[in-house]
Amino acid sequence: MDLSHLPATTPRSNAETHRSRSARKMELLRSTDGFTADAQNEVSKILQNAIACGASRATVQTLRIDRQYSYTFQSKSDEADSFVIHDLYSLVPIENVTAKVTLYAPARDLVQFVREQELDIIVCSRRVSDKLVASRVPVADWIQLVVLFVPFKPVPTKQSIGMIFNTQYQDKILDVNISSAMWNKRLLTAQSCGNAWFINGIFYVGADFGIQGTQEDEQRRVVEPLSHPVMFPLNPNPEWVLSERCIPMIAWVSQLGYKWTLSAPNVQSKWAYFIVFLDPLPTYK
Numbered sequence: 440m441d442l443s444h445l446p447a448t449t450p451r452s453n454a455e456t457h458r459s460r461s462a463r464k465m466e467l468l469r470s471t472d473g474f475t476a477d478a479q480n481e482v483s484k485i486l487q488n489a490i491a492c493g494a495s496r497a498t499v500q501t502l503r504i505d506r507q508y509s510y511t512f513q514s515k516s517d518e519a520d521s522f523v524i525h526d527l528y529s530l531v532p533i534e535n536v537t538a539k540v541t542l543y544a545p546a547r548d549l550v551q552f553v554r555e556q557e558l559d560i561i562v563c564s565r566r567v568s569d570k571l572v573a574s575r576v577p578v579a580d581w582i583q584l585v586v587l588f589v590p591f592k593p594v595p596t597k598q599s600i601g602m603i604f605n606t607q608y609q610d611k612i613l614d615v616n617i618s619s620a621m622w623n624k625r626l627l628t629a630q631s632c633g634n635a636w637f638i639n640g641i642f643y644v645g646a647d648f649g650i651q652g653t654q655e656d657e658q659r660r661v662v663e664p665l666s667h668p669v670m671f672p673l674n675p676n677p678e679w680v681l682s683e684r685c686i687p688m689i690a691w692v693s694q695l696g697y698k699w700t701l702s703a704p705n706v707q708s709k710w711a712y713f714i715v716f717l718d719p720l721p722t723y724k
Contacts, residue, residue, distance in 0.1 A: 465501045474548035486586060492628045493637025495668055497586045500549060504580040507546050510538040522562035527583060530669045533566055540582060549584065559587040587668050590641050590710045619691050630717065638712045648681045648711060656680050658689060665702040667712060677706040696720045
């Protein structure tokens with residue numbers, strides 16, 4: 440059979456296929472259809488996967504300059520839909536960036552969807568050079584939308600990702616229906632995802648932690664609390680102490696050989712994440 444009339448083709452490598460699929464998932468807003476049901480489902484899956492492994496954030500979409508967003512100078516950025524540009528890795532606002540980001544319609548719809556789930560969302564990118572250009576720090580020609588997980592409001596208004604987030608992950612971890620079996624499951628999921636640390640629960644001032652304590656409370660004293668979401672040391676150190684009802688979780692972490700601390704937005708916060716660090720253990724048998 441003569442096949443010489445057919446064009447020669449080269450099968451796509453696995454790397455190309457993987458890159459194409461990954462890009463398609465993370466850049467669904469590049470289509471002219473806007474924030475479609477498929478895009479919403481993909482965002483929901485990303486959030487649920489991140490929640491299951493005890494993450495504090497999730498990158499849900501990549502946007503390209505001029506196609507999906509533009510820059511607005513801060514002096515003119517009173518619009519509700521303008522965003523400060525944060526560093527993708529530290530989540531700290533990038534210094535010497537004199538513009539904010541204004542999103543186009545499909546991305547605004549995504550942001551609205553996330554906010555309806557009672558979650559926070561920020562715009563992230565990274566600097567491409569330390570050299571100032573016209574007194575400004577040059578940043579990449581793309582941004583990523585990063586969702587930050589925060590405690591859910593007590594009374595959800597409707598069925599949503601927020602409610603899934605609340606029931607699966609954000610309930611008071613020390614309630615009677617929560618056991619070390621769930622903690623172990625979250626730990627194993629975090630390890631399977633290669634996490635360096637994970638959140639095992641949300642604690643609240645008064646019920647779970649406070650500033651009162653004595654020398655006898657040393658095992659419950661919070662060592663080097665962190666600032667959410669940037670994971671920097673919380674300054675000043677509030678010298679928090681966990682309540683006695685937290686002892687089972689403390690004992691569980693200690694038995695495994697790991698360390699723990701709390702992470703909160705500020706020293707006046709009414710809530711804090713219970714963080715478990717997955718640093719390498721001294722040895723194993």
